[in-house]
Structure formats: structure tokens, C-alpha cells
Amino acid sequence: MSRLVVVSNRIADPRKTAAGGLAVALAEVLNNTGGVWFGWSGKIVDHSEIDEVHVEQAGPVKLVMVDLSQADHDAFYLGYSNGVLWPVFHYRLDLADFDAGYISGYRRVNQLFARKLLPFLRSDDIIWVHDYHLIPLAAELRALGCKQRIGFFLHIPLPPPLILAAIPGHDWLIRALFAYDLVGFQSRTDLEHFARYVESEAHAQPLDDNRWRAFGRTVHAGAYPIGIDVEEFTGLAHGPEALEMYERMKREYSRRKLLVGVDRLDYSKGLPQRMRAFREFLTKNPDLRSSATLIQIASPSRENVSAYTDILHELESLCGSINGNFGDLDWMPVRYIHRTVARARLPGLYRASRVALVTPLRDGMNLVAKEFLAAQEAEDPGVLVLSRFAGAAEQLKEALLVNPYDTEGTATAIQLALQMPVEERRHRHQALMRTVREYDVHWWCDTFLAALAEAKAEEKGTSWLRL
Incomplete structure (x- = not known):
């Protein structure tokens, strides 16, 4: 050999x-x-x-x-x-x-x-x-x-x-x-x-x-x-750090549905566009406001480059504006985290989330989409909202595919994802997982x-x- x-x-x-x-x-x-x-x-x-x-x-x-x-x-x-x-x-x-x-x-x-x-x-x-x-x-x-x-x-x-x-x-x-x-x-x-x-x-x-x-x-x-390595990632999902994260998220957000975004801070990831779509969702759906929280993790990346400094400031401004305009004493619509979260904890966060927002403006593949799917419970899975401009969209056709430049369209997809019946969620997840398992990293x-x-x-x- x-x-x-x-x-x-x-x-x-x-x-x-x-x-x-x-x-x-x-x-x-x-x-x-x-x-x-x-x-x-x-x-x-x-x-x-x-x-x-x-x-x-x-x-x-x-x-x-x-x-x-x-x-x-x-x-x-x-x-x-x-x-x-x-x-x-x-x-x-x-x-x-x-x-x-x-x-x-x-x-x-x-x-x-x-x-x-x-x-x-x-x-x-x-x-x-x-x-x-x-x-x-x-x-x-x-x-x-x-x-x-x-x-x-x-x-x-x-x-x-x-x-x-x-x-x-x-x-x-x-x-x-x-x-x-x-x-x-x-x-x-x-x-x-x-x-x-x-x-x-x-x-x-x-x-x-x-x-x-x-x-x-x-x-x-x-x-x-x-x-992805499905078995390796599901093994992480059953590890102590992931289980602790899952239990904590379910406990702290027992009255709310979680949306999650996990990205490097990069202009290709469409983070400002995502925040504008979430703001549009809150504007158009006042009855759902206090029932949904977006946790956005944006890991530091090349912070000495001006383009990244600009997007950092824009993202912080948008998150602050959304929380200021829509938040209440007992609820903040966006939890923005500008640091890296340990990989061993992420499966627990994915599993606790009803919706994943994977909405890059352009991406080679985006494995967060596949990891989110692998972390879900088959009987009560979350929904993947995926940019059509991610490479993963060629494979994951049963996700809710969106144009991240279309603020209203992405806001509508968020609403559909949060209100999707469990039977439809199961059907989509089963089909998506067949693809994720068949075309894994091996x-x-x-x-x-x-x-x-x-x-x-x-x-x-x-x-x-x-x-």
C-alpha cells in the first residue's frame, strides 16, 4: 500500500x-x-x-x-x-x-x-x-x-x-x-x-x-x-460537556424556542444579513417575539484586518439595536457571543435548538449544517435554514433553502421553521440524515x-x- x-x-x-x-x-x-x-x-x-x-x-x-x-x-x-x-x-x-x-x-x-x-x-x-x-x-x-x-x-x-x-x-x-x-x-x-x-x-x-x-x-x-464523521460527532453529543450544555439550555430556555448560529466572524458568513432577517421576523411576528431567542456565536477571526473589524462593529451594533428595540426585562432576543465555544459543547447546543441558521453569502460546504442535523433527536428534530449559496445546499435539499440577501424571504423561513409541525420536521430530518450518513467524511x-x-x-x- x-x-x-x-x-x-x-x-x-x-x-x-x-x-x-x-x-x-x-x-x-x-x-x-x-x-x-x-x-x-x-x-x-x-x-x-x-x-x-x-x-x-x-x-x-x-x-x-x-x-x-x-x-x-x-x-x-x-x-x-x-x-x-x-x-x-x-x-x-x-x-x-x-x-x-x-x-x-x-x-x-x-x-x-x-x-x-x-x-x-x-x-x-x-x-x-x-x-x-x-x-x-x-x-x-x-x-x-x-x-x-x-x-x-x-x-x-x-x-x-x-x-x-x-x-x-x-x-x-x-x-x-x-x-x-x-x-x-x-x-x-x-x-x-x-x-x-x-x-x-x-x-x-x-x-x-x-x-x-x-x-x-x-x-x-x-x-x-x-x-462529517457522524459517529464521532454523535459520540461527542453523548459526552459530559455536550450533555451539560443541553440540560442547561433546556433549563434556562424552558419557555422559549432556541435558534442557533455558529460561525467564524467572516464577511462570507452573512451575519449582518442574518441579523436583519431576524429583526424582520420579530417585526412581522409580534406574537412570537418573546417565545424565540437567537444564540449567535461568532468566533474571532483575523481581527487585525480592517474588513473584519468593520463587520464586528456592524454585528455588535445590530445585536444591540435588536435587543434594545425588542427586548424586555425577562427576555433578550439575541445572545451574541464573540468567542470560540469548545467543540465538545456544541452538540448540546445544537440538540437544544429548534432552528439552525446557516446563511452564508458564499461557502465551500459548511459543516455546521451537517453537525446540527447529526445532533438532533430523531423524534423531535430541529429545522435547518440553509443558504442556497452554501455548498451544502447541493446535497441538503430538504432543508429550508433561502437567499440570504432576501431579508423578507429569510424572515419568512424563520417563521416557518419555528412553527413547522413535528411530522414534517421528522420527514425532512430523516431524508437529510440519509444524505449526511451516506456522504460522510470517510x-x-x-x-x-x-x-x-x-x-x-x-x-x-x-x-x-x-x-
Whole structure:
């Protein structure tokens, strides 16, 4: 069996349950193959110290980590990855910083990763690279002579061709994807955007079985929607922290129905739009006001970036305004929490909630939607209100799908969710859980790796040195 080598910006120790379902799924394959997980250590050091490689053994899995200098971190991570790629891939051209020259740092760190990873590779390894931080990594590895199968999975959305083409050097980025043998996306929509781009912009030749030929190589691409580890998450739901949270929420809100939102504080999550829809719901349904409370968790994220500071202030203002205008001495309509809540406690909160509001403006998948469903009691389940612009909407069609830009439409969906009869809630939940269980994180991992094992690309004299 070939060894699996996972490469991502940050690594997670697969032995720790706090690492989440992705680490659990990858750990199975890594443990079976004695694999390697390579990535940034999370440390910023003086430039003279970045040549050091840190190696830890996590059971049969080898964790290999490199440090970054402050300049590299600022250009690669804050600058290009999150200042250019993240906003553009989430359709926010207005927030992208195209003029700061971050691309050289982005390339430099990908070259660093390739050089540091190379000595740990075996000739028959299968390499799986994750997410937008490392799009050029396979090209850098090919330039160093790597012939191994290399797959790439994009966890965030891929925008339509005209939006993607707004990035200076967009052709370089997409050409880099042709250094992979298999490129995976979260949704069929993302795959369609890729196909349209490579055919219109790169003049790629479409072949059968989702293959395209350009730049002297043939790349395979497909949609592989990521799931959750249902058994691992339901196990958390029966743990002491989740049970304590559930009992406390049921006790404190015995007279009210809970709505819940759990997000990183990010402009892609549609949090101000969600608050405006909840305010509209309260305005249009005075008889339901004191019977419903929204708990909104917005975990801190990149707080040194102005766009995040702006959305933080807007969200705080909206929550304060809603509570001030609608609240009473014994009831606040919104409980806003700007901190991270331990993952072990979240299943209890989900289980106690009648409605989950998962309403991003754009999202690659959104696993909160699937975790909420997995935490529900089958006989009395809650209702998922889901943005049609989340990747999860392609799979979870029995949710109440909404347009988060439509304030009145989302407010109406909230009302329907709170008043939905138990029989309809059960019917929807059963159908949704069939999908969540069938396409779980183990299906995702196994399906992608099986496709990668068969997707050895043809190459005809391509020089990646000049990418």
C-alpha cells in the first residue's frame, strides 16, 4: 500500500479529538500507511531560523512542520492567501488587495514547502495537498523532479471565470492546477466554474471522464463534497460537556424556542444579513417575539484586518439595536457571543435548538449544517435554514433553502421553521440524515483517494521551472 502524505497550511494532531472530523478521517489512512502530515508549525521566527524542520511522531503518523518568518507569513498567509484569494474566491472583489505585491511571498512559501517536504518523500507516495494556500505546490514539487501522484482539494468555493480572471496572474494560478493529477472541489457548481475557465481562458481540450488537457498535461477534476464523521460527532453529543450544555439550555430556555448560529466572524458568513432577517421576523411576528431567542456565536477571526473589524462593529451594533428595540426585562432576543465555544459543547447546543441558521453569502460546504442535523433527536428534530449559496445546499435539499440577501424571504423561513409541525420536521430530518450518513467524511476521503490512485496524468515534456 502506498503511503499517504497530507500537506496543508496548518496540521492537526490526529490523536486529539478537538482536531475535528477531518483529522479523524485522514488519521485512518495515515495510520494505516504510516503516513506524513506536513505543514506550517504556527510559529513565526527570525529569518535565519526558518531552515529548521520539526518532526514529531503521533503514533504511526509523522508530523513534519516548518516555521515562517514574519515577512513570509504576512505576504503568504495574511497577504495573498487571505487578502487576495479568500475574498475573490468568495466573490468579494471589492475587498481584495491586488496591488500590494503579495504574490512573490506566496510563491516563496510554496517553494519553501516543496524544498522542505522533498527529503521526506518516497517514490511511491501519494500526496494530497489541501486548500487555496498551496495551489502552486505541485508545480514546485514537479520542478524539483517529483513524479508521485499528487492530488489537490479546494475547501472553499471556486468563483465563475470572470471573477477568477480579475486576479492579476490568474492564468498562472490555474496553470499550476495542471501540475496535479486530480483536482477536487466541494460542489458541482465549482467544478462547472473550473471547466468553463480552463476551456475559455486556458483553451484546454475537454476529454471524457472530467479530464482536460492543457500545458502538456491532462488533469482530472471532480466534485467531492466533504462530510462529517457522524459517529464521532454523535459520540461527542453523548459526552459530559455536550450533555451539560443541553440540560442547561433546556433549563434556562424552558419557555422559549432556541435558534442557533455558529460561525467564524467572516464577511462570507452573512451575519449582518442574518441579523436583519431576524429583526424582520420579530417585526412581522409580534406574537412570537418573546417565545424565540437567537444564540449567535461568532468566533474571532483575523481581527487585525480592517474588513473584519468593520463587520464586528456592524454585528455588535445590530445585536444591540435588536435587543434594545425588542427586548424586555425577562427576555433578550439575541445572545451574541464573540468567542470560540469548545467543540465538545456544541452538540448540546445544537440538540437544544429548534432552528439552525446557516446563511452564508458564499461557502465551500459548511459543516455546521451537517453537525446540527447529526445532533438532533430523531423524534423531535430541529429545522435547518440553509443558504442556497452554501455548498451544502447541493446535497441538503430538504432543508429550508433561502437567499440570504432576501431579508423578507429569510424572515419568512424563520417563521416557518419555528412553527413547522413535528411530522414534517421528522420527514425532512430523516431524508437529510440519509444524505449526511451516506456522504460522510470517510466517503469523501475514500472516494477522493480512490480517484487519485487511478488518475495518473499524462505529461509530455512540460517544464514547471518556468511556471
